[in-house]
Amino acid sequence: MDERIRKFMYGRYGSDELYRFHLILYFITLIIGLFVKSKILLLIQLLLIALIIYRPMSKKIYKRSDENVRFLNIKTKITKPFINIKKNIKDKDHIYKRCHKCKTTLKLPISLKRGIKHAKCPHCGNRVTLFTLKKEKIEIITSKNKK
Ligand SMILES: [Zn+2]
Incomplete structure (x- = not known):
């Protein structure tokens, strides 16, 4: 059969x-x-x-x-548009945020201290604003335009 x-x-x-x-x-x-x-x-x-x-x-x-x-x-x-929302729900230790300038998705570490923090996009140097960030190395997840 x-x-x-x-x-x-x-x-x-x-x-x-x-x-x-x-x-x-x-x-x-x-x-x-x-x-x-x-x-x-x-x-x-x-x-x-x-x-x-x-x-x-x-x-x-x-x-x-x-x-x-x-x-x-x-x-x-x-x-x-919903991919980062899904990642943010799954991963409790990081914040996934898109750089508005180069559309790169950044994986940012969550800090224990709350507040508005700024991070520099390693890809284009644009300033990304977000809440609760500790100073750590920023990883690039996806990148459209490669240098
Ligand atoms: Zn960027």
Whole structure:
């Protein structure tokens, strides 16, 4: 059985990030469908099911891969402003802040003393203002324009 599935999927695209996004979207429409009866919602669900079945089965691997890359580009554009917020929630020992001049993300240490502090961006020399900073070495996390 397992071997048959593997043989069937050979040369086919398989799942990717866009596939998982379609699945999540489908389940969201299912939940909405519990409360709202709509023909448009049903149409969206059918379209999503078609995509969920068709894309992984497709043998046009390059086309599907292109779709996924386009999706990931859009996803990155949407989630980019929230990346530092997510990092700040996860990492309790540092503050992640973007330099407004060169758009570099800086990892700044948290000081025990509260107050407005200034740090110098190691990349462009711009002054970054933030709260609770101890004088320590500043790390560069991401940098767009390399020198
Ligand atoms: Zn900078």
